[in-house]
Amino acid sequence: VTLYELPTPFLTVDLDAVERNIVRTQAYCDRHGLALRPHVKTHKLPLIARMQVDAGARGLTCQKLGEAEVMVDHGFEDILITFPLVGTGKPNRLAELATRARLAIAADSAVVARGLSDAVAARGASIGFLVECDTGYGRTGVQSPEEAAELASVVDALPGLELAGVMTHPAIRGSGEWLSRARGAIERRGLRVERVSGGGTPQAYAAHESGVYTELRVGTYVYGDRRCVVLGLMPLEDCALRVVATVVSRPTAERAIVDAGSKTLTSDPLPGIPDGTGHGLVVEYPDAALERLSEEHGNLDLTACSARPEVGEVVTIVPNHACGVVNLHDEAALHRSRAEVTVVPIPARGLVR
């Protein structure tokens, strides 16, 4: 079976493009002495994680404990979880996992740190702890370098936790300076900051500029998506992730409906892109606008197209946001240069806990 013979909609991954993306980012990190720690949230596939580690990645980043459990089950030994683990079952699951792999966790409060310490220490295990810093994104993270130093002191005194450093997401302009001050404040308390971890594909290749980062966490770089193309981060041919879809209706001369809607492509917009509308790039009909999604329908506006697809035609779509799309699919069709596909399950899909 080749790409265009798959039942649709189907998620497809071009392994040649994946390899190009891995090599490019690994080379950047090697050149600048940064440890690369790819985020598995983009692919949720142990076999891609293996390609990343084999190419030189230091370890993996997971956003959820469930993702980390899958990766440890698949033999990965060095994992950072960049989400505050709190609530029913979480500390005990983390502690159990800490007996099987080298783990680190990021969090921004003493209450989370204490909950994890109790559980991990009770197992006689130990995990690294990165103080999460809000360097401008306005999500999780301590609000000042002094707050980072205070939390570092708390963590340093807790059994089962080993203060490892600081982290932020995303690493944006000014984050490096912020983290330098946090590192200084922590070191003035006599504590060591071994890791300074920054993340986010869009500004990944600026990570070396501030001189403070020791580690780069990126996810989307491995697949790419419409956002990456629109931002000029990679050419379309390096977008490894595409959805094949079938035109199921041509109700008017200007409208085509494909069998890929929000259940296939997500409703994720294009953050950070002014006037970023639409839900994906249609590779075969670049002038078609994927203007509206229902759950199973995608509305293509063909007004700007000279050639137009017929009912039954298969098209390939580069989605807005790779990570969200992967999460919707139980399996992916891997291929090289559109030759025969191999269908594999996506074991870390849907693991919200």
Add this chain to the structure above:
Amino acid sequence: VTLYELPTPFLTVDLDAVERNIVRTQAYCDRHGLALRPHVKTHKLPLIARMQVDAGARGLTCQKLGEAEVMVDHGFEDILITFPLVGTGKPNRLAELATRARLAIAADSAVVARGLSDAVAARGASIGFLVECDTGYGRTGVQSPEEAAELASVVDALPGLELAGVMTHPAIRGSGEWLSRARGAIERRGLRVERVSGGGTPQAYAAHESGVYTELRVGTYVYGDRRCVVLGLMPLEDCALRVVATVVSRPTAERAIVDAGSKTLTSDPLPGIPDGTGHGLVVEYPDAALERLSEEHGNLDLTACSARPEVGEVVTIVPNHACGVVNLHDEAALHRSRAEVTVVPIPARGLVR
């Protein structure tokens, strides 16, 4: 385990509210002589479908063939698929299913009808065919009553297909008149129009007004969501579907982060609601604004709140769009009045094909 003791995020369903919603809509249909054909895309759960059929529903509606296969596997015998089935494997899967259940399909083109006819007739089976009409939504559907009549004539001549009538989605103001004209045009060709099928929860209770509909397809009514509440379609207490989430960070006095992001709640907006922003209602903190989602993080703006949640606190969220949210979850916790929960898998989740 009760609701607040679940690991988070977790999808929860209040069966008492489900029953109230089923009874109310079934009573409306019974009062007006409409066949109720609930759309399973909202719940994707055979056990809820069973409650709907036991309460008097005529049959089920599915959006995807995979959903229909699950429902037939669970013993349901009368299913309408309201999506044009075309592409690799689809006609043959439909034909196979037609040997096991009473099926009907909606589509808007002769090319789709012919593809299905060939496959179904080859099995010696037969399925109903509804001509899909675009009565204003601008998605799939023939564009005029005369076009509907032409497609009806084509279908009438095809083996394996039995012309059953016309359908539209959503049934909006003016749709009834449109479909009356289509019925007239088809009947003038000497063909019978047995079913006139309208769908969509928002205007469901106006379905009897035009006098043309024989069948009502609704999905969201059974669970409700934030859109239903904002539109005044149901009170908050009848929203059966909620997500329990934990506050994992309180980086500032005005901000809380919950462990429910777009992977848990979707990025679905509030269509048809002017200035509809935000991603859900936080039941315990109604003045909190769920203003931004990342994949795993939900940003709550607490500025308007007098009481504010602490790290570790569990909250319940009514999402914007029930159907999309259900699709993201492998399992749901069923309960009555927040007593003990029963966790069940969601067998028709993620079936995009």
